[in-house]
Amino acid sequence: MASLVERDLAVFWHPCSQMRDYGDFPPLEVVSAQGCRLTLQDGRQVLDAVSSWWCKSLGHGHPGVRRRIQQQLERFEHVIAANTTNEPLVTLCERLLRMANGEPDTNWGPDAPAGRAPAGHFGKVFLADNGSTAVEIALKMALQAHAQRGQPQRTRFAALDGGYHGETVGALSVSDLGLYSDPYRPLMFPVTKLGPLPLRSGPDDPRWLDAAPEWPAIEAALAPLADTLAAIIYEPVLQAAGGMRLYSPELLGRMRAWADAHGVYLIADEIAAGMGRLGAMLASHLAPHQGKQEAGVLPDFALLSKGLTGGYLPLSAVLTTDAIYDVFDADWSARRAFLHSNTYTGNALGVAAALGALDAYASENVLAHVSCEGAHLRAALAQAGRARQTLANVRGCGMVAAVDLRAADGRPLDPGRRTGYRVYREAVRRGALLRPLGDTLYLFPPLNTPASDLDQMMGVLTASVDAVVGTS
Secondary structure: OOOHHHHHHHHHHOOOOOOOHOOOOOOOOOEEEEEEEEEEOOOEEEOOOOOOHOOOOOOOHHHHHHHHHHHHHHHOOOOOOOOOOOOOHHHHHHHHHHHHOOOOOHHHOOOOOOOOOOOOOOOOOOOOEOOOOHHHHEEEEEHHHHOOOOOOOOOOEEOOOOOOOOOOOHHHHHOOOOHHHHHHHHOOOEEEEEEOOOOOOOOOOOOOOOOOOOHHHHHHHHHOOOEEEEEEEOOOEEEEOOOEEOOOHHHHHHHHHHHHOOEEEEEOOOOOOOOOOOOOOOOHHHEEEEHHHOOOOOEEEEEEHHHHHOOOOOEEEEOOOHHHHHOOOOHHHHHOOOOOOOOOOHHHHHHHHHHHHHHHHHHHHHHHHHHHHHHHHHHHEEEEEHOOOOOOEEEEEEOOOEEEEEOOOOOOHHHHHHHHHHHHHHHHHOEOOOOOOOOEEEEEOOOOOOOOHHHHHHHHHHHHHHHHHOOO
């Protein structure tokens, strides 16, 4: 009888993979998962150091999220969201708005008051089922809103150099990673890319809150678009798929001021960076505003997914303002409605998972843990980098830490040698799932990972680097 791996390779096309690689590096047979550990068919345990593509923000098997889903299963699993409503759906939207508007966790946690807060930047929530779709929704909303407010010439979009926003056509168009988009150029629309970015190593970088040197070039690229731009889309502070690059949060304030001055919308793709990953519930909350870093700089659209449900079920949310919502508010005959539809909008099980995740973020001191252990993670990686000429450009923020593999003389490695991939294979053998981005190694563990497990992840990373490229 064929093995499970043989059966898998006969029928399943794995995502983001060169399938031929599985010939001598077969997929891992997972039989259970708990916390940051995957248990394999042969009894081995492997640390999930990348949160299963960045979504398992609370680890595997979080009991509170599971309990919420089980309770909802006893009621109903999914009902069309057009022309129906239910209490969990409304409660989730209320709590998300309070969280995104920067209210204290007592106002959006498990004991949050019912009803919409009387004031706040964000006022409405549109739900979908994945991050790429959330990007498409925001692009469509921005375009239609401008047309309906008498600015039909605003049809262009701008995005940051090195950004990534998903795999659908619009999301690929506003992204800047040819590895994923080059085969599909005939489908894509032109987008102005903005740079150079104020890349920084993290909160300890003395230039962390200063984007002044890089801003003039970005502003100059925006100037010709002032009358035709619909929106600027960006990943706030962390460009994840682009190589775990961090840039100064102060750039967000500069873009906000420019956008306000020229009637342009801002779209913050918080899908990877939000929900506590960088130490705040939104990465946008990290930006200084009028001298107060905690105030944040909020966009016109904030996009959430991944950690929104703790990685239990697919769900995404597009948060926007009352001012944008009002542009669509009219009689049917005016043809101003936003007619985007997703079959699983407001899926009851996804909503339940998101409520359970919000409960945990608010009541389990997740952000405090990220602040403490994230700093420990960055310090450990920095120490490893100082001891190895093969590791360079250590950076990190919140519960993210990254480093680049380099030759002993500091030059980039030949990508054809796939050094990062070889380190990945060695790390799996030693007990950690790293899955690097080219020759960029990173740790993106669940936000509640204990210090002992973080130390073990670091130990596997450094041992695997030493085994593949040496210590010099």
